[in-house]
Amino acid sequence: xxxxxxxxxxxxxxxxxxxxxxxxxxxxxxxxxxxxxxxxxxxxxxxxxxxxxxxxxxxxxxxxxxxxxxxxxxxxxxxxxxxxxxxxxxxxxxxxxxxxxxxxxxxxxxxxxxxxxxxxxxxxxxxxxxxxxxxxxxxxxxxxxxxxxxxxxxxxxxxxxxxxxxxxxxxxxxxxxxxxxxxxxxxxxxxxxxxxxxxxxxxxxxxxxxxxxxx
Amino acid sequence: xxxxxxxxxxxxxxxxxxxxxxxxxxxxxxxxxxxxxxxxxxxxxxxxxxxxxxxxxxxxxxxxxxxxxxxxxxxxxxxxxxxxxxxxxxxxxxxxxxxxxxxxxxxxxxxxxxxxxxxxxxxxxxxxxxxxxxxxxxxxxxxxxxxxxxxxxxxxxxxxxxxxxxxxxxxxxxxxxxxxxxxxxxxxxxxxxxxxxxxxxxxxxxxxxxx
Numbered sequence: 001x002x003x004x005x006x007x008x009x010x011x012x013x014x015x016x017x018x019x020x021x022x023x024x025x026x027x028x029x030x031x032x033x034x035x036x037x038x039x040x041x042x043x044x045x046x047x048x049x050x051x052x053x054x055x056x057x058x059x060x061x062x063x064x065x066x067x068x069x070x071x072x073x074x075x076x077x078x079x080x081x082x083x084x085x086x087x088x089x090x091x092x093x094x095x096x097x098x099x100x101x102x103x104x105x106x107x108x109x110x111x112x113x114x115x116x117x118x119x120x121x122x123x124x125x126x127x128x129x130x131x132x133x134x135x136x137x138x139x140x141x142x143x144x145x146x147x148x149x150x151x152x153x154x155x156x157x158x159x160x161x162x163x164x165x166x167x168x169x170x171x172x173x174x175x176x177x178x179x180x181x182x183x184x185x186x187x188x189x190x191x192x193x194x195x196x197x198x199x200x201x202x203x204x205x206x207x208x209x210x211x212x213x214x215x
Numbered sequence: 216x217x218x219x220x221x222x223x224x225x226x227x228x229x230x231x232x233x234x235x236x237x238x239x240x241x242x243x244x245x246x247x248x249x250x251x252x253x254x255x256x257x258x259x260x261x262x263x264x265x266x267x268x269x270x271x272x273x274x275x276x277x278x279x280x281x282x283x284x285x286x287x288x289x290x291x292x293x294x295x296x297x298x299x300x301x302x303x304x305x306x307x308x309x310x311x312x313x314x315x316x317x318x319x320x321x322x323x324x325x326x327x328x329x330x331x332x333x334x335x336x337x338x339x340x341x342x343x344x345x346x347x348x349x350x351x352x353x354x355x356x357x358x359x360x361x362x363x364x365x366x367x368x369x370x371x372x373x374x375x376x377x378x379x380x381x382x383x384x385x386x387x388x389x390x391x392x393x394x395x396x397x398x399x400x401x402x403x404x405x406x407x408x409x410x411x412x413x414x415x416x417x418x419x420x421x422x423x424x425x426x
Contacts, residue, residue, distance in 0.1 A: 061314035084404040
């Protein structure tokens with residue numbers, strides 16, 4: 001009985017993680033004045049070769065097409081196979097999600113919503129307000145956003161200068177961890193997204209093409 | 216519906232691509248009976264291909280490139296070189312799909328290969344030139360400046376996924392010039408073949424080794 005209580009207590013303690021502390025620099029001139037910004041600056045169409053690694057060990061690969069407009073936060077996206085078959089296509093404008101095509105296993109509303117949220121987290125600056133600016137104990141520059149849905153988003157710059165994004169749940173658990181690398185021509189060539197869900201997954205996105213919208 | 220079924224549809228979609236290469240020797244056929252006779256003469260095919268994908272979301276088509284090998288009766292290798300490396304190989308009754316992951320080709324275990332087995336019967340049917348005997352498609356042959364074969368999906372299997380496949384063949388050199396896979400009003404996939412060689416020896420390792 002005592003063991004069972006200990007297990008339950010351990011479970012709840014692990015579920016109630018706390019966010020890493022952000023501290024100010026000791027001297028004012030070393031303080032962070034500009035937050036890391038790996039996000040899109042203008043409406044862009046991006047094509048990525050995406051490796052999907054599921055926690056079950058299954059690996060797959062698809063082509064991802066995203067048209068993202070940071071000004072309006074509108075997203076159009078599609079997933080297709082190497083052979084060109086479109087498995088999923090959706091548009092989100094003003095919070096309204098329009099799923100144009102959804103083949104299994106991409107045919108649940110939950111999948112579509114999660115995918116759009118992942119795309120926004122990768123390409124758009126977080127919504128809400130910046131709550132803290134400073135440094136994590138591990139040394140990264142950090143800007144912390146409190147978003148409207150009780151989640152917290154940290155936009156980080158590592159010691160090697162590469163940006164990262166972490167989204168925490170209300171209980172402080174890391175739900176998404178994004179790493180950017182290979183900045184060329186204003187676009188990151190490689191993006192890794194780790195998602196912690198009931199069925200966790202990791203996406204390795206390699207940029208094939210980025211086309212800024214013509215004005 | 217699950218991943219397996221999705222792959223099955225994908226493989227059916229992929230299968231459309233195989234048709235065109237099998238038509239290299241059937242360009243002057245007056246009817247499907249002649250198509251079957253001519254197809255029986257094909258022992259091997261190898262060709263490069265360029266795939267042009269058009270979609271509303273793309274303001275410029277996405278170009279993919281690859282290589283195709285076929286050896287009678289049922290060995291094939293369908294390989295994309297870029298932008299997304301992938302290979303589907305069928306050999307001696309075994310069908311496998313590979314993807315590029317972690318710097319090397321690894322087997323795709325998400326169900327695609329199983330879907331391939333199911334659809335293999337249909338591919339074999341096409342390889343025998345039996346375009347008008349496949350219950351999944353209604354085939355029509357039209358002679359004009361070019362020989363054109365149109366495949367229309369029948370039944371519910373390809374609903375919402377594929378409207379039709381148009382195969383255009385040059386009468387001049389009897390080679391398939393293009394295949395246009397029309398998925399919807401705003402989405403299509405055009406495959407252009409080049410450097411096509413028929414009945415030239417293909418090493419068996421092509422259907423065994425993935426690197």
